């Protein structure tokens with residue numbers, strides 16, 4: 001977790017993000033900045049579907065795409081839409097600690113039995129379902145994944161400002177993810 005940069009004052013926000021929608025997100029959520037009135041969306045937020053997270057942001061401030069693990073690989077049309085039609089020029093990709101999309105294989109039995117008992121699936125169908133989709137949705141490690149996903153999105157949308165963030169469910173705060181100077185940026 002030493003790659004997480006705490007944001008406890010405006011000066012902690014790197015200049016590249018300060019006075020951008022990403023910086024404003026950090027100010028709203030972490031620094032109790034007064035909620036501005038927004039007439040249109042300024043930011044696209046990608047975040048996990050996990051129930052333990054709530055963002056303190058103004059109404060109308062952001063489009064939000066929620067997926068398992070903040071994985072936007074299968075949401076590209078919606079990202080493109082938020083940029084082209086929605087007019088946003090900044091994306092905050094927010095991973096979080098204790099994400100359920102890490103080490104999915106450890107929950108295979110729970111997944112299969114949950115579908116059988118809870119949803120009325122046949123066991124074989126549930127197993128095939130898991131085997132087919134788990135590799136697509138597994139994220140490996142929360143921090144590494146958010147960095148690699150940001151890297152991918154920057155290549156795909158080169159004029160858009162894209163920031164890797166983490167939400168710690170332990171304290172409900174947002175952190176910037178440090179991008180190493182050695183390349184993984």
Ligand SMILES: [Zn+2]
Pocket residue numbers: 048049050068069070096098099100101
């Ligand atoms: Zn998650």
